[in-house]
Amino acid sequence: MTDTMEGSAPRRTRIQQEKRELILEAALEVFSANGFRGSTIDQIAEAAGMSKPNLLYYFRRKEDIHETLMQRLLDTWLAPLRELDDIGDPLTELRSYIRRKLEMARDFPRESRLFANEILQGAPRMKPMLEGELKTLVDEKAAVIKGWMRAGKIARTDPWHLIFSIWATTQHYADFDVQVRAVLGADRGGDGRFEDAARFLEQLFLDGLKPKG
Amino acid sequence: MTDTMEGSAPRRTRIQQEKRELILEAALEVFSANGFRGSTIDQIAEAAGMSKPNLLYYFRRKEDIHETLMQRLLDTWLAPLRELDDIGDPLTELRSYIRRKLEMARDFPRESRLFANEILQGAPRMKPMLEGELKTLVDEKAAVIKGWMRAGKIARTDPWHLIFSIWATTQHYADFDVQVRAVLGADRGGDGRFEDAARFLEQLFLDGLKPKG
DNA sequence: GCAAATTTTGACCGGTTGGACAAACGTTAG
């Protein structure tokens, strides 16, 4: 190993690739449950089934693991929004965006919590990505939505806050899962809660609360 | 000081009351910004303008501070929901509940983040309160809302998920503040963002996104 | 099969952190 494993072109052996994946998976588990400062290298190493020095052979610092995780996270996390485009019926597009986001909250709660943890702490390591990549994408999609509004396809509102509200309502089911389950109780808090949420959110975003007629 | 400062009837001197308040205020600042494990007693002591051993004279353990903060938090946090009642027009009631919650996100972001931090970590110290006090209150209010639905005053949906969505959308502006500001940018992310949010949320919850007519 | 490169491990280190403690200092009531 003469390489520093960082920089633009880190060539890696098979073992390195596998072990790095193993570590990142373990770190996702630990970081998402305890936050960055609440997690120890030992915990991650144990979750990955290796010793601490061994882990530090693959990632020289705790921060490096977190950073790598963050970079990957943003991509997968924004994928649903990237898919939102001008083709197809606007209301259908929005409905399926909401559905996809809710599915992500259900299937990748750890990723959601990792993200939430980072933002909650003021995004010390992610701020640049938020102001760059994220803002660019959201502005772009906001423009698309504005087009729909001008065309009279959906009601006129603030597209940015619309996107926020979709993020908030869907991610809530991952980030605040304990609370949701505590409130719904054993019977209603079971697996069905995501379908209930999907039905509710569809109605909320399409029709609001005013009674029909 | 012969008392342990805990238990059912802790009589306290004037200085003790003042200093404890000072510490709790400092701890709110520190805990909400760094989480429980990310905060040190030293940080809290410095923020409160006293030495660490001095702080530990008033709260014997770091956990005691956090616990006290949590107990107070739930009460103030649920106050807006407690005010939601059967008197008055349902849509107006819900609208002002949303407004109150949004005002809390604006005026008490530290409390919101402290709460979010606790829930995100699986509510290790708050679970009992969630399953007890919180669930009871929400169930009660869900019943009120159900009444409104039966009376045809508002559209029929799941009252519990309705409450979740109000929590999620409003608290988002406190908990994800950095993200909101990063996306809105310097110009739109200023003080006006809460009014924009208020307008948007009112429209969303009342009318949804379907175009008029 | 063997040498070079890679991977793994145990021992160790310095800094931080939560907390204990006794001594010093301040306050208050008689």
Added chain:
DNA sequence: CTAACGTTTGTCCAACCGGTCAAAATTTGC
């Protein structure tokens, strides 16, 4: 004034934690 009580501080400790290092074990290329 003074004794009892309440408050503050400096010092200290043990556990934890991020990270180093050299040596041992293993894998890989020839």
